[in-house]
Amino acid sequence: xxxxxxxxxxxxxxxxxxxxxxxxPISGHTALYWYRQSLGQxxxxxxxxxxxxxxxxxxxxxxxxxxxxTGGSVSTLxxxxxxxxxxxxxxxxxxxxLGYSGNTIYFGEGSWLTVV
Amino acid sequence: xxxxxxxxQFLSIQEGENLTVYxxxxxxxxxxxxxxxxxxxxxxxxxxxxxxGEVKKLKRLTFQFGDARKDSSLHITAAQTGDTGLYLCAxxxxxxxxxxxxxxxxxxxxxx
Numbered sequence: 001x002x003x004x005x006x007x008x009x010x011x012x013x014x015x016x017x018x019x020x021x022x023x024x025p026i027s028g029h030t031a032l033y034w035y036r037q038s039l040g041q042x043x044x045x046x047x048x049x050x051x052x053x054x055x056x057x058x059x060x061x062x063x064x065x066x067x068x069x070t071g072g073s074v075s076t077l078x079x080x081x082x083x084x085x086x087x088x089x090x091x092x093x094x095x096x097x098l099g100y101s102g103n104t105i106y107f108g109e110g111s112w113l114t115v116v
Numbered sequence: 117x118x119x120x121x122x123x124x125q126f127l128s129i130q131e132g133e134n135l136t137v138y139x140x141x142x143x144x145x146x147x148x149x150x151x152x153x154x155x156x157x158x159x160x161x162x163x164x165x166x167x168x169g170e171v172k173k174l175k176r177l178t179f180q181f182g183d184a185r186k187d188s189s190l191h192i193t194a195a196q197t198g199d200t201g202l203y204l205c206a207x208x209x210x211x212x213x214x215x216x217x218x219x220x221x222x223x224x225x226x227x228x
Contacts (some may be wrong), residue, residue: 004158035218042122042204043159043218091158105149105216107158 002026004108006092012114013082021077021111025094032075033093033105034067043091049075050098061086082115089113119143120207120219128225132194137222139188139205146209148181148188149216153202195226
């Protein structure tokens with residue numbers, strides 16, 4: 001696609017339920033990133049994928065969080081047994097290559113999650 | 117642990133004024149980026165700096181990377197209402213797994 005697409009754009013869920021957030025990166029981008037942003041704050045790095053592989057999962061806040069990427073394209077971030085502190089905007093981004101040198105990261109518009 | 121600290125956290129100025137936003141770290145970065153984010157949207161890249169002491173200008177915005185590559189600044193001349201937004205710095209290096217870690221953000225409001 002033309003840009004990074006995320007769905008849903010807004011999600012309200014009850015505490016304790018599971019949610020899935022989807023990210024469709026820019027076509028051909030091998031690297032995909034998930035960040036979390038609380039209201040008006042900076043971005044908290046969660047996880048990145050190089051192809052379908054996530055070498056480092058230490059950024060995930062707890063074992064209730066998991067992410068996968070299939071076919072080197074779409075990624076899903078799953079939050080199990082949601083808690084109120086999970087409420088935030090979840091941003092997905094992609095880049096052509098992994099790594100920082102001359103790399104431009106393109107962000108989606110985010111999925112706003114509210115746990116009530 | 118927050119690798120990058122930005123200051124000020126909030127800034128409200130009159131249109132036409134100048135301002136500087138700072139991004140500081142105790143870590144050395146190989147590359148540092150600045151982003152601007154508007155409400156309801158994802159961050160958009162403004163600039164990437166990779167050389168210590170580097171200065172880049174983008175119209176009224178001037179970006180500087182510190183000599184030691186631990187800090188950076190963003191200076192805006194004659195601010196306009198369209199500059200309003202959240203400004204984020206992000207640093208990456210080999211010891212962050214080549215991933216960009218973002219700063220705490222500076223929320224700028226330019227008042228007409």
